[in-house]
Amino acid sequence: MNGLAVDIDQPVKPGFRLSIRFEAREGATTALMGPSGSGKTSVLDAIAGLRPDLVGASVSYADSQWSGADQFLASWRRPLAYVFQDGRLLPHLSVQGNLLYARKRALPGGLNLETIIDWFELRPLLNAPATALSAGQRQRVAIARAIAKNPRIMLLDEPLANLDPAAAAQCIRHLRRVRREADLTMLYVSHRIDEVCDLADYLVLMDSGSTVAEGPLTDVLNRLDTGLESNPSAASVLKYTNAQWEKESSLCRCDVGGHWIYVPQRVPTNEGRIRIAAKDVSICRSKPQDTSILNILPVTVAATTDIDAAHLMLRLELDGQSLLARITQKSARLLKLKGGDSVFAQIKSTALVPGD
Amino acid sequence: MLLSAGEWQAVVLTLELAAVSTVILLALGTPIALWLANTRGSLRAFAEAVIALPLVLPPTVLGFYLLISFAPDSPLGALWYNAFGRDLAFSFSALVLGSCIYSMPFVVQPLQLAFASIPEDLHSMTATLGASPWDRFWTLTVPLSKRAFMLAGALAFAHTLGEFGVVLMIGGSIPGETQVLSIALYEHVESMNYPAAHRLALLILATSLILLFALYRRDGWRLGAKSSHLHNQTHPAENGHGR
Numbered sequence: 001m002n003g004l005a006v007d008i009d010q011p012v013k014p015g016f017r018l019s020i021r022f023e024a025r026e027g028a029t030t031a032l033m034g035p036s037g038s039g040k041t042s043v044l045d046a047i048a049g050l051r052p053d054l055v056g057a058s059v060s061y062a063d064s065q066w067s068g069a070d071q072f073l074a075s076w077r078r079p080l081a082y083v084f085q086d087g088r089l090l091p092h093l094s095v096q097g098n099l100l101y102a103r104k105r106a107l108p109g110g111l112n113l114e115t116i117i118d119w120f121e122l123r124p125l126l127n128a129p130a131t132a133l134s135a136g137q138r139q140r141v142a143i144a145r146a147i148a149k150n151p152r153i154m155l156l157d158e159p160l161a162n163l164d165p166a167a168a169a170q171c172i173r174h175l176r177r178v179r180r181e182a183d184l185t186m187l188y189v190s191h192r193i194d195e196v197c198d199l200a201d202y203l204v205l206m207d208s209g210s211t212v213a214e215g216p217l218t219d220v221l222n223r224l225d226t227g228l229e230s231n232p233s234a235a236s237v238l239k240y241t242n243a244q245w246e247k248e249s250s251l252c253r254c255d256v257g258g259h260w261i262y263v264p265q266r267v268p269t270n271e272g273r274i275r276i277a278a279k280d281v282s283i284c285r286s287k288p289q290d291t292s293i294l295n296i297l298p299v300t301v302a303a304t305t306d307i308d309a310a311h312l313m314l315r316l317e318l319d320g321q322s323l324l325a326r327i328t329q330k331s332a333r334l335l336k337l338k339g340g341d342s343v344f345a346q347i348k349s350t351a352l353v354p355g356d
Numbered sequence: 357m358l359l360s361a362g363e364w365q366a367v368v369l370t371l372e373l374a375a376v377s378t379v380i381l382l383a384l385g386t387p388i389a390l391w392l393a394n395t396r397g398s399l400r401a402f403a404e405a406v407i408a409l410p411l412v413l414p415p416t417v418l419g420f421y422l423l424i425s426f427a428p429d430s431p432l433g434a435l436w437y438n439a440f441g442r443d444l445a446f447s448f449s450a451l452v453l454g455s456c457i458y459s460m461p462f463v464v465q466p467l468q469l470a471f472a473s474i475p476e477d478l479h480s481m482t483a484t485l486g487a488s489p490w491d492r493f494w495t496l497t498v499p500l501s502k503r504a505f506m507l508a509g510a511l512a513f514a515h516t517l518g519e520f521g522v523v524l525m526i527g528g529s530i531p532g533e534t535q536v537l538s539i540a541l542y543e544h545v546e547s548m549n550y551p552a553a554h555r556l557a558l559l560i561l562a563t564s565l566i567l568l569f570a571l572y573r574r575d576g577w578r579l580g581a582k583s584s585h586l587h588n589q590t591h592p593a594e595n596g597h598g599r
Binding site for chain 1: 477478480481482483484485486487488489491495496499500
């Protein structure tokens with residue numbers, strides 16, 4: 001097995017048993033998602049070697065066993081880096097001092113430190129004391145510092161949880177670049193569907209210490225039996241294979257299976273993904289002619305599931321890709337929607353968030 | 357200052373004793389404080405009680421037991437004689453040993469407090485950045501405990517300067533070997549030489565005051581600098597600070 005294999009089955013605290021098993025693929029980003037208190041941080045801590053008390057945990061990477069029945073590799077010997085929710089900068093050092101702390105202990109190879117400083121826009125902050133940074137700046141330094149260690153595996157524990165939306169969006173942009181250009185295996189813990197949609201390749205869903213579902217991101221997102229579908233921010237991800245900037249409209253059009261989807265910003269690469277919140281998708285029986293909505297896609301209703309008395313979730317097929325739509329029970333009744341129907345999905349362009 | 361040759365000798369001896377004791381105390385006190393900061397349970401409580409004993413015991417009690425155990429026919433005294441070929445009792449080494457025991461709480465307690473107040477989170481963070489325990493001690497624990505080290509060193513030094521009871525019991529007032537300033541002063545008073553007693557008393561008083569003043573002023577300066585810098589530089593990027 002290449003990559004990181006984790007197998008934990010033991011009580012972590014009174015009344016809470018951690019029972020989880022998954023593999024994080026080499027070079028990919030695996031998200032660990034679940035509500036607060038589902039044991040996500042304990043899993044990261046076990047991987048990092050910060051929980052020697054979890055004697056039943058088995059963690060192995062590539063050919064080496066990190067934690068096992070009679071094995072425990074000290075945290076500082078594991079080729080990983082850990083980005084904590086609270087940044088944890090060394091308070092007696094400057095930004096540069098924090099980066100160099102990791103650099104001096106870095107594994108061989110990896111990115112140039114200057115490149116990392118530029119990626120995270122840290123050059124103007126280099127001499128600032130670590131205690132004088134805003135939450136967003138602190139987290140940028142923390143992520144840059146983790147990368148400066150040149151780890152094989154990067155663990156991120158809700159790194160954006162304490163940031164305002166603008167700072168979080170900036171961090172996501174930086175993390176996407178890391179994902180794209182650095183050869184890293186990332187394990188990203190979050191309870192937010194939008195972050196996971198933007199960053200993850202694989203998704204492990206957790207609840208109360210156990211795995212609910214796991215697999216490639218789109219597979220898990222589009223299942224309608226994981227509990228994720230009833231989350232108000234449920235979303236799906238479409239992959240595009242070509243992107244063109246339309247100068248006259250200042251929109252970018254992305255090719256999704258031969259259909260253009262317009263997004264309101266430039267995309268950094270020609271191939272990537274678009275996150276579409278299920279609540280931003282509406283359904284028409286016939287193709288609307290006089291609508292302000294630019295994105296109208298011919299889709300097939302693949303599955304439906306009730307969310308509550310008022311809402312239901314549809315899984316729509318679009319040339320082999322899936323799209324979620326959250327509509328009201330009343331609309332479904334009026335349109336007489338059922339599985340197999342061919343309909344049109346409308347998505348407001350301004351609601352779309354492209355990624356790579 | 358108008359000191360006699362004997363008094364100068366006492367000054368030099370006192371400073372020597374304080375310096376040697378401070379170095380030894382910091383070297384011994386640091387691992388003890390580290391252990392105490394990382395241990396729980398009744399063993400720690402017992403160790404803390406033993407180390408704190410000199411704070412409450414009359415120095416004569418401590419001095420009495422030390423006198424007994426330094427005697428040539430005691431196990432420690434005999435061991436010392438076999439190792440170094442000279443008696444431990446009434447020697448400079450005996451004073452150093454005595455001061456180290458006497459001043460240990462003044463070194464261990466500030467260091468233990470400082471070590472324990474370093475967040476566990478920072479230890480685990482530096483470990484994930486590849487820092488070994490030894491590395492973490494020098495690059496995390498020591499820099500974050502800088503003030504405690506300064507305080508511990510200054511207190512050990514000042515406390516050894518002011519030592520009297522223990523030295524009186526185990527020293528024997530041998531000029532050049534065990535006659536420190538406080539003892540010399542005591543002997544001046546005993547022999548009714550008040551002008552000489554005044555000189556020494558004033559010297560000790562002034563030195564201690566200057567030492568403590570220097571220590572507190574440095575702390576005050578640091579605290580002041582820290583708070584003003586927090587006010588001015590909350591967001592260096594926005595203020596155009598930084599590079």
